[in-house]
Amino acid sequence: xxxxxxxxxxxxxxxxxxxxxxxxxxxxxEMPDASVKVVPMADGGExxxxxxxxxCNGKFVPLEVTGPLGExxxxxxxxxxxxxxxxxxxxxxxxxIFGLTMVPMEHRNPLHTTTIGMGQVIRHVLDQGIRSLVIxxxxxxxxxxxxxxxxxxxxxxxxxxxxxxPGFGRDLEQVAFADFSGxxxxxxxxxIIVASDVINPLCGxxxxxxxxxxxxxxTSEMVVALDEAMSRYAEVVETVLVNEFxxxxxxxxxxxxxxxxxxxxxxxxxxxxxxxxxxxxxDHIRATDWVLTGEGKSDNQTLFGKLPYCVAQWAKEADxxxxxxxxxxxxxxxxxxxxxxxxxxxxxxxxxxxxxxAEAEQNLFDCTRNIIRMLNAMHTLKSSxxxxx
Numbered sequence: 343x344x345x346x347x348x349x350x351x352x353x354x355x356x357x358x359x360x361x362x363x364x365x366x367x368x369x370x371x372e373m374p375d376a377s378v379k380v381v382p383m384a385d386g387g388e389x390x391x392x393x394x395x396x397x398c399n400g401k402f403v404p405l406e407v408t409g410p411l412g413e414x415x416x417x418x419x420x421x422x423x424x425x426x427x428x429x430x431x432x433x434x435x436x437x438x439i440f441g442l443t444m445v446p447m448e449h450r451n452p453l454h455t456t457t458i459g460m461g462q463v464i465r466h467v468l469d470q471g472i473r474s475l476v477i478x479x480x481x482x483x484x485x486x487x488x489x490x491x492x493x494x495x496x497x498x499x500x501x502x503x504x505x506x507x508p509g510f511g512r513d514l515e516q517v518a519f520a521d522f523s524g525x526x527x528x529x530x531x532x533x534i535i536v537a538s539d540v541i542n543p544l545c546g547x548x549x550x551x552x553x554x555x556x557x558x559x560x561t562s563e564m565v566v567a568l569d570e571a572m573s574r575y576a577e578v579v580e581t582v583l584v585n586e587f588x589x590x591x592x593x594x595x596x597x598x599x600x601x602x603x604x605x606x607x608x609x610x611x612x613x614x615x616x617x618x619x620x621x622x623x624x625d626h627i628r629a630t631d632w633v634l635t636g637e638g639k640s641d642n643q644t645l646f647g648k649l650p651y652c653v654a655q656w657a658k659e660a661d662x663x664x665x666x667x668x669x670x671x672x673x674x675x676x677x678x679x680x681x682x683x684x685x686x687x688x689x690x691x692x693x694x695x696x697x698x699x700a701e702a703e704q705n706l707f708d709c710t711r712n713i714i715r716m717l718n719a720m721h722t723l724k725s726s727x728x729x730x731x
Contacts, residue, residue, distance in 0.1 A: 343721065344377040345369055346630040348623055350637040350649040351389045352669050354443075355702035358382035358389045359396060364703055365634055365667070368710035373718055379626050383635070385649045386537035386613030387480020388437040391420040394476070395433065397621040398422035405466055407459040408494075410440035410483045411449065412510070419463055424474065431474040432467040436596050437481035439463060442558060445483045450559030452485030452551075452568065453512040457599050461494025468528045476620075477603065478613060479538040479596040485555055486511040487544065487572050488602020495606070496524035511597075514571035520582050529606050536603050537613035539647050542594035544587070544601045545573045550594035558597065572598060579605055614652040624656050632717070633657040633664040634710070641672030645681065654681040667709055669702060686713060 347369070349361040356364070362380040369378050381397065384390040395402060400422035409415030420433035437443075439459040442450070460477075467475060484490070490509030493499060499507040501516040543549050551560065551569040560568060576588040583605060587593055592610035593601040600610055618624065627633055635653040637644070645651050650666055657664035658681070666682040670689055678685050688705040689698060698705075 343373060343632065343717070344379075344630040346379045346381060346623075346626045346633045348381045348383050348633065348635050348653050349667075350383050350385070350635070352636070352702055352706070353388065353638040355638070355669070355699040356706065357392065358384060359392055360703070361636060361706060364706050365636075365710045368707045369714050372711055372714040379630065381621050381623050381626055383614070383621070383623070383649050383653065384478065384617050385480060385539045386478035386616075388435070388441065388443075390478035390480075390537060390613070390617065391418065391433050391435045391438065393617060394422060394620055395420040400433070405463065407439060407462040408456065409459060410445050410455045412456060412458075415439075415444070415459070417459065417463065419467065421472070429474060430470075430472050431476060432472050433476050433478075434460070434463055434467070435478045436460060436599065437478070440484050441481045442483040443481070450483065452483075452555055452558045452560050452597065453564070454510060455484045455486065455558070456490035456508075456510045457482075457484050457486055457488055457596070457602070458490035458494045458509050460599065461491040464491070464495060465526065468526065468532075473528070473532045475532060475534045476616070477534065477536050477608070479536060479540070479599055480613065482596035482599065483558055484511065484599065485551055485558055485560065485568060485597035487514060487550075487575050487598030488600075488605075489513060489517070489575065491599060492525075492602050492605070495526050495529070497522050498524060511568065514568065514575045517571075517575045517578050520578050522582055525606070532607070534603065534606070534608035535616065536592065536595070536600060536608045536610040537616045538592050538595040538600060538610055539613045539649075540595040540600070541591040543589050543591070544576055544593040544598050545569055548594075550598045553594070554597065576601065612647065612652075614647070614649045618652060618656065623653070624660070627656050627662055628660045630662060633662050634667060635664065636667040636669075636706075638669040639672055640666060640668040640670070640675065640678060640685065642674035642677045645677060651681060665713060667706065667713070669698065
């Protein structure tokens with residue numbers, strides 16, 4: 343029997359690669375002769391670099407940049423060779439430069455975070471002569487509209503008194519002037535693809551601040567003030583560039599970093615689709631019998647373009663069975679059955695979040711093992727029936 347194992351990360355507990363390895367061990371324990379193809383997945387968020395470097399036989403490039411709170415932090419990006427022309431492509435991930443998990447809960451405040459590190463990573467990539475970039479935007483702690491990144495790339499933002507603004511969320515309110523004349527000219531030579539499954543505009547009730555600000559530490563009063571400041575900042579940028587980006591789908595990704603990337607010529611595409619294409623997941627699915635996917639928590643929101651939903655879509659197109667194995671199954675889960683052959687939660691009983699995270703690896707192993715035992719029994723029964731006929 344052939345399996346494709348294509349999980350997302352189980353956020354807070356297991357990376358996509360680790361989840362794939364655990365599920366594979368369980369499959370082979372119960373079905374030693376099975377063929378298992380592991381394709382760890384990501385949608386532009388945490389794990390995107392690891393997923394694509396692993397799938398494309400790339401390498402990691404470590405460096406030190408400005409972290410989410412302005413401190414120095416160690417990060418990395420990936421380098422892979424393009425199949426079309428053999429040139430190197432850089433894979434960059436917001437989550438390992440200024441990710442939400444990098445900021446302790448008590449310090450989460452979008453006024454105090456910055457995307458400066460993204461600009462520094464991009465400059466490092468350009469210094470290596472690379473002109474093709476894939477940037478994943480999920481899981482950020484920032485809400486600075488990409489102000490920090492643009493500042494690190496040479497754009498000067500000033501307040502009414504002509505003072506230079508460094509590029510933190512708190513600086514949005516002070517932006518009165520923008521000078522793009524110092525923007526790194528090498529960016530005009532680049533192809534920048536942004537991987538994001540967020541389609542929010544920059545401002546308004548569906549924008550970056552209102553939708554994602556609270557989880558980054560914004561109070562209700564802060565949300566209103568930040569959104570107004572974001573709108574004024576966008577107006578300054580758009581006036582200088584004589585172009586409008588704030589209403590584009592994905593402009594609100596990563597606290598408005600999508601807006602800034604659009605402003606320097608990037609193209610935003612669905613993250614799961616991009617990763618699926620780069621890992622050739624559709625080809626692997628067509629050559630298998632069963633597809634296993636999963637994530638930290640599944641509910642009806644999974645059907646709004648989350649990674650397991652995309653995997654299920656590709657499985658359905660290929661007429662393959664697809665199983666969803668998740669950390670937990672939430673509200674309105676009945677709707678999941680329209681896309682998945684069956685859905686499983688790895689939790690074995692009442693538990694705390696801390697215990698679920700601590701036991702995630704063992705629970706995932708046990709759940710997958712039970713599923714394979716069931717499939718094994720079904721296969722044996724079917725074979726016996728065919729022989730008896």
